[in-house]
Amino acid sequence: MSTFFHPYPDFAEIQSLLSLEQKQIQNSVREFVQKEIEPLIVESYRKESFPISILSKMGAMGLMGPNLVGYGLPGMDSISYGLVMKELERCDSGIRSAASVQGALVMFPIHAFGTEEQKSFWLPRLAKGQSVGCFGLSESEGGSDPGAMKTVAQDSGDHYLLQGSKMWITNGNLAEIAVVWARMVEGIRGFLVPLDLEGVQVIKMQNKLSLRASVTSELIFDRVKIPKSALLPKTEGLKSALQCLNQARFGIAWGVIGAAEACYLEALNFAKNRILFKKPLTSFQLVQRKLAIMATQITQAQLLVFRLSQIKDQKKIQPAQVSMAKQVCVQMALDVARTCRDILGANGIMDEYKTMRHMANLETVYTYEGTNDIHLLVLGQEITGTPAFN
Numbered sequence: 001m002s003t004f005f006h007p008y009p010d011f012a013e014i015q016s017l018l019s020l021e022q023k024q025i026q027n028s029v030r031e032f033v034q035k036e037i038e039p040l041i042v043e044s045y046r047k048e049s050f051p052i053s054i055l056s057k058m059g060a061m062g063l064m065g066p067n068l069v070g071y072g073l074p075g076m077d078s079i080s081y082g083l084v085m086k087e088l089e090r091c092d093s094g095i096r097s098a099a100s101v102q103g104a105l106v107m108f109p110i111h112a113f114g115t116e117e118q119k120s121f122w123l124p125r126l127a128k129g130q131s132v133g134c135f136g137l138s139e140s141e142g143g144s145d146p147g148a149m150k151t152v153a154q155d156s157g158d159h160y161l162l163q164g165s166k167m168w169i170t171n172g173n174l175a176e177i178a179v180v181w182a183r184m185v186e187g188i189r190g191f192l193v194p195l196d197l198e199g200v201q202v203i204k205m206q207n208k209l210s211l212r213a214s215v216t217s218e219l220i221f222d223r224v225k226i227p228k229s230a231l232l233p234k235t236e237g238l239k240s241a242l243q244c245l246n247q248a249r250f251g252i253a254w255g256v257i258g259a260a261e262a263c264y265l266e267a268l269n270f271a272k273n274r275i276l277f278k279k280p281l282t283s284f285q286l287v288q289r290k291l292a293i294m295a296t297q298i299t300q301a302q303l304l305v306f307r308l309s310q311i312k313d314q315k316k317i318q319p320a321q322v323s324m325a326k327q328v329c330v331q332m333a334l335d336v337a338r339t340c341r342d343i344l345g346a347n348g349i350m351d352e353y354k355t356m357r358h359m360a361n362l363e364t365v366y367t368y369e370g371t372n373d374i375h376l377l378v379l380g381q382e383i384t385g386t387p388a389f390n
Contacts, residue, residue: 004295008261011299014306018079025080029087032061033095041092042351044213048206050098050174051213058099059129063088065103068111071123078309082254090258093361094214096251101170102126104247106133109179109190112243113234118192122177136166136180136193136219137241144374145389146181147238151221153182153191160231162193162224168368172217173204179232180219181241190235191226199224210364246322249369250312253325254305256333256365260298263333263355267291267340270347287343294336301329320382327375334362 004011018026040051058064066074067081076084089096107126110118125131142148151164162182169178180193195202201220208216234240268291271281281287308325311317337359341348348356366372381387 007265009264009295009298010302011295012303014302017306018083022077022080022083025076026083026087029061029063029084030090032057033087033091037091037095041095041213042357045092045094045351045357046212048208048212050094050215052174054095055098055129055132055174057129059127062127063099064127064129065107065111065123068103068107068123071111071119071127073107073123073127078250078312079306081251082305082309085251085255086258086261088258089255090262092213092357093255093259093365094211096255096258097170097211097214100248100251100255101135102129102133104251105135105244106177106179108247109135109232109235109240109244110192113190113232113240114192115229115233117229118232122192131176132171132174133177133179134169134171134175134217134219135244136169136178137245138166138168140165140167142167144371146241147188149181149183149188151180151182153184153189153226155184156225159225159227160191162191162199162221162226164221166219168205169217169219171215172202172219173215175202178219179244180221181238187237188235188241189237190232190240191230192232193221193224193226193230195219197224197226210360212360242319245369246319249322249326250308250317252365252369253301253308253322253329256329256362257298257301257305259358259362260294260301260333260336263337263340263358264291264294264298266353266355267343270344270353274345281343290339290343294339297332297336301332305329318382320378323370323375323378326370327372327379330362330366331372334359334366337362 036057037054044051062074063084066076066084069075085096088099107123110122126133137146139149154161175195178193178195180191181188199222203218205216205218271287274281304325308317308321337355340355341359344353344355347353351357377388
């Protein structure tokens with residue numbers, strides 16, 4: 001194999017730019033995933049269930065909120081965090097989604113907007129996988145317009161009264177606590193809502209054709225009394241919720257590169273050993289062209305997230321840059337998965353090969369955390385100065 005594989009495509013020689021610590025993190029997560037999660041993932045996908053047993057192990061590895069600082073958290077730099085997401089999604093998007101939600105959408109808002117009591121109680125428990133959280137922003141009629149939310153929280157003296165519902169909630173049926181965004185008289189605020197309160201229903205969404213190894217739920221709040229201590233006091237309208245989403249989108253951009261690399265290597269190794277017309281499939285021009293284009297696309301994505309990680313650590317990253325990364329990296333990964341499925345031929349539809357599972361998962365990743373089109377419109381607004389959302 002070419003020297004540009006270490007052991008994944010690395011035509012820009014990014015491995016040579018990693019510190020010893022970053023390489024150690026990457027290798028340890030890769031070994032952990034191969035040993036603890038890969039043997040479970042096909043059966044989990046078939047049964048439409050999340051392998052719950054891995055949560056505490058992921059916590060012990062420091063994979064929950066690893067880029068956060070304090071409260072016993074690892075405080076990884078952004079490149080190390082990205083490498084963690086990439087290694088998790090190399091296995092399955094559902095695994096990375098679980099870690100992304102726990103870290104970027106539950107732990108981050110507690111860390112950024114919570115009280116000292118909320119942070120000191122919840123962050124260590126969530127980091128260790130002892131507790132699971134979920135993020136309640138999307139609603140059935142909201143979609144790409146989260147500002148149209150109908151869930152409301154009414155100040156009722158010694159408590160808030162929560163009414164409404166949330167849809168497409170990753171980790172919902174696994175969660176003990178939910179970060180729920182609701183409309184109040186003064187604007188949209190975030191709350192830490194225990195899911196065992198009276199009036200809360202958590203309904204698992206069944207029969208998915210994508211992200212089957214991830215739990216997706218609907219949350220229903222019927223006049224739920226939540227204590228005043230549930231408020232995340234530093235939240236400031238929808239802006240705060242979007243800050244959380246940008247943390248998650250950054251991880252997605254890194255993660256999907258892992259899925260693309262996994263598909264690429266599977267197709268490449270298959271093509272090397274598939275004899276057609278008395279010679280390997282890799283000897284045909286059309287196949288080499290596909291492999292060359294995919295290697296180039298993966299390299300471009302690797303370079304983008306590496307550079308944006310540096311900008312993020314300098315605390316200069318902008319939402320439009322994150323939108324670019326999420327949009328182009330997911331589009332790349334989905335295109336690569338589809339092309340690899342084609343190279344695998346009929347074998348590509350069997351679940352003993354990982355490519356079609358990745359391909360199906362990426363159809364969801366293409367849509368969630370801001371659709372592909374919405375992120376292009378975010379870039380359009382940045383370029384032209386004119387919003388096209390309304």
